[in-house]
Structure formats: structure tokens, C-alpha cells
Amino acid sequence: MKIISLLVALAAVTLMTGCGPTLSLHPLYTDKDLASDLPLEGKWADAENEEVWTIHKSGDGFEGTSPGTSDPEKVGIHVVRLGELRFLDITSQDTSSLDIPGHLFVKVWMEGEGLRVQALDSDWLKRKIREAGLPHVELEDEQVILTAPTPELQKFVALYANEPKAFESDVGKFHRVR
Amino acid sequence: MRSILMIAALAAAALATGCGVTLSVHPLYAEKDLASDLQLEGKWTDDEAKDIWAVRKDGDVYVATCPTDKDSEPIEMRLVRLGEHRFLDLTSKNTPSLSIPGHLFAKVSVTGDELQIQMMDSKWLEQKARETGFPYVEADKQVILTAPTSDLQKFVLLHAADPDAFESAEKLHRVR
Numbered sequence: 242m243k244i245i246s247l248l249v250a251l252a253a254v255t256l257m258t259g260c261g262p263t264l265s266l267h268p269l270y271t272d273k274d275l276a277s278d279l280p281l282e283g284k285w286a287d288a289e290n291e292e293v294w295t296i297h298k299s300g301d302g303f304e305g306t307s308p309g310t311s312d313p314e315k316v317g318i319h320v321v322r323l324g325e326l327r328f329l330d331i332t333s334q335d336t337s338s339l340d341i342p343g344h345l346f347v348k349v350w351m352e353g354e355g356l357r358v359q360a361l362d363s364d365w366l367k368r369k370i371r372e373a374g375l376p377h378v379e380l381e382d383e384q385v386i387l388t389a390p391t392p393e394l395q396k397f398v399a400l401y402a403n404e405p406k407a408f409e410s411d412v413g414k415f416h417r418v419r
Numbered sequence: 420m421r422s423i424l425m426i427a428a429l430a431a432a433a434l435a436t437g438c439g440v441t442l443s444v445h446p447l448y449a450e451k452d453l454a455s456d457l458q459l460e461g462k463w464t465d466d467e468a469k470d471i472w473a474v475r476k477d478g479d480v481y482v483a484t485c486p487t488d489k490d491s492e493p494i495e496m497r498l499v500r501l502g503e504h505r506f507l508d509l510t511s512k513n514t515p516s517l518s519i520p521g522h523l524f525a526k527v528s529v530t531g532d533e534l535q536i537q538m539m540d541s542k543w544l545e546q547k548a549r550e551t552g553f554p555y556v557e558a559d560k561q562v563i564l565t566a567p568t569s570d571l572q573k574f575v576l577l578h579a580a581d582p583d584a585f586e587s588a589e590k591l592h593r594v595r
Contacts, residue, residue: 261516261519262516262517264517264518264519266519266556266558266563267556267558314515314516314517316517331517332517333515333516333517333518335515336515336518337492337511337513337514337515337518338440338492338511339440339442339492339494339509339510339511339520339521339523340511340514340515340518340519340520340521341442341444341518341519341520341521341558341561341563342517342518342519342558342559343517343518343519345517378444378445378565378567380444380445381445381446386444386519388556388565
């Protein structure tokens with residue numbers, strides 16, 4: 242499901258090309274910001290039915306797995322309410338003891354029974370973070386790591402939530418597998 | 420086995436208890452600081468000889484694996500020259516795509532067939548960062564150093580001879 246595979250692939254590709262995805266050290270949510278009004282649980286497939294992801298409830302969020310992929314990565318998912326919009330805060334569940342967990346943010350919504358996700362545009366995000374002076378560090382490979390605390394992250398994301406340039410033009414479309 | 424061999428266990432235990440190991444987002448080295456004048460390659464074990472760790476060189480990187488422990492993680496090590504001292508910069512070899520490689524630092528020396536490693540003390544590092552304003556972020560109870568490499572080097576070198584800054588030395592023996 243591209244809700245995850247798109248992003249994981251994006252992350253993998255960007256790592257391969259020497260520039261990692263923009264991740265945050267802090268989550269986009271506090272407990273009070275978590276939403277449960279999206280029917281995420283179940284099996285989801287992309288348009289080509291190439292990947293089937295299973296999502297189940299786990300604690301105050303969800304856990305996603307795709308056993309069929311060649312390099313499966315278990316991810317944690319939290320649905321975040323920012324005003325009228327919903328975002329996913331996605332983290333790896335396979336982090337080793339020497340890794341620092343990163344949070345990736347994507348916009349999510351339902352279209353009928355279909356699930357839609359849209360990733361933040363990486364180039365736009367980097368430029369905007371620098372312009373806005375949002376606390377961050379830049380690694381040697383130009384990967385940007387957000388260090389801003391959750392309230393600042395929320396303000397930043399909410400401010401640009403309806404800005405088309407802030408998001409990838411490609412919307413991930415998924416359908417439920419019954 | 421302590422040091423590199425115990426890092427994974429140490430870090431895992433620390434994470435399990437909610438007190439994270441103090442990691443850095445930046446490495447301790449620039450390319451010009453990498454050294455290869457210690458004979459790290461080979462097989463190493465501790466006094467108990469419970470596990471054997473294999474260290475091989477791959478370009479500028481030393482990769483440590485523990486074939487005798489299926490749960491151990493491969494670790495990448497860079498040997499860093501800071502003044503007269505040698506340090507290891509340790510990272511995971513298999514960082515997931517949604518994670519950030521963390522860097523852990525240790526003082527290292529090799530004398531004959533003995534490898535001595537002293538991990539930087541996470542608690543001391545955390546306390547020092549809080550006291551001195553050394554750049555860090557606290558996320559999910561874990562202190563993460565955000566200072567750039569040049570500042571990390573100055574900081575580590577400044578405290579290189581401070582016994583409080585390091586854990587007790589762990590000694591490994593070469594396996595012939």
C-alpha cells in the first residue's frame with residue numbers, strides 16, 4: 242500500500258541517491274491530537290494490487306506490515322487531527338538500538354471507500370524549513386532532520402496543509418481488500 | 420562481553436527501561452579524521468570467551484559481527500583520530516529507511532593482542548549537555564546530540580582524559 246510503501250520506497254530511494262527523506266525527531270501529535278475516525282484497520286492494496294498491506298490497531302495507533310514485499314518494514318502509524326484535516330505520523334518499528342526513530346508526516350483522507358495519501362514534497366519542505374527557520378539539523382548528505390518540538394511542527398504543517406505546492410502531485414490511491 | 424559487543428544489549432536495555440543511550444545525529448569524524456593505524460581486524464573475545472566478534476575492514480569502515488550470537492546486530496565502526504587519541508564512531512549497519520543513524524562514541528586502543536574500549540558514559544554525556552548547553556534535543560526521554568562534527572570533536576577531545584566521561588575499560592583478546 243502506498244500509504245506506506247510509497248513513503249518507504251521514497252525513503253529507500255532517497256537514501257540510495259544519497260539524500261534521505263525529511264524526518265522529524267518529534268512526533269506530530271500529543272495524546273489529545275490522535276483521531277480514530279479513519280477506518281484504517283484491514284487490508285489495503287494499491288491500484289495494481291501489487292502490494293497488500295495489513296493494518297491493525299496497536300496501542301493508541303496502528304501497526305502496518307507488508308509480508309509480501311522483498312524487504313518488509315514494520316511501521317507504526319498514528320492518525321493525527323489538525324483542524325479539519327488528518328495526517329499520518331509514520332515511524333519504523335524495526336529500529337535497532339543504535340538508530341534514532343524518525344517521524345514522517347503525510348496527509349490522508351477517504352474518498353468513498355478509497356484511501357488517499359499525499360506526501361509532503363521533499364524539496365519544498367527543505368526550502369520552507371530553511372526559510373521559516375524551523376529548528377532542524379542538516380546532515381552531511383543534505384538530509385534534513387527536524388528538531389522542532391511538536392507544537393511548532395503542528396503550526397507549520399497546519400499552516401501549509403492546503404498549499405498545493407507543499408505536497409507531491411502524485412496522490413497514493415488504495416482500495417480495501419475484502 | 421562489554422564494549423562493542425555489549426553496545427546492542429546496553430542500548431536495548433536502556434531503551435527498554437525508558438532511558439535511552441545518548442546518541443548523536445552527526446558523526447565524530449570528517450573524512451580527513453579517519454585512521455587505520457590500529458589492528459582492529461580479526462576475531463576478538465573477552466575473558467569469558469562466550470562470544471566471538473569478527474571485525475573486518477571494508478574501505479574506511481570496520482564491520483563488527485557476532486556469528487555466535489544470532490540476535491546481535493552488525494555494527495559499523497569508524498576509527499577516528501583526535502590528537503593523540505583514537506576513538507570509535509559506532510553506528511548500526513542496517514538502519515531502516517524511516518530512522519536516522521545514531522552515532523555512539525568510544526575511546527579505543529590496541530596493545531599487542533589486547534583491544535581496550537571505553538564507551539562514553541551516556542549519563543555523564545546527558546548531564547554535561549544539560550549543564551553546558553551543548554546542543555541536544557530530548558525526544559521520547561532520549562537525549563540526542565545535535566552539535567555539528569567540529570563541535571563534537573572539540574567536546575570529546577576536551578574530556579578525553581576525564582575518567583568520569585567514560586565507562587570502565589573493557590578488554591578483549593585476539594583469537595588466533
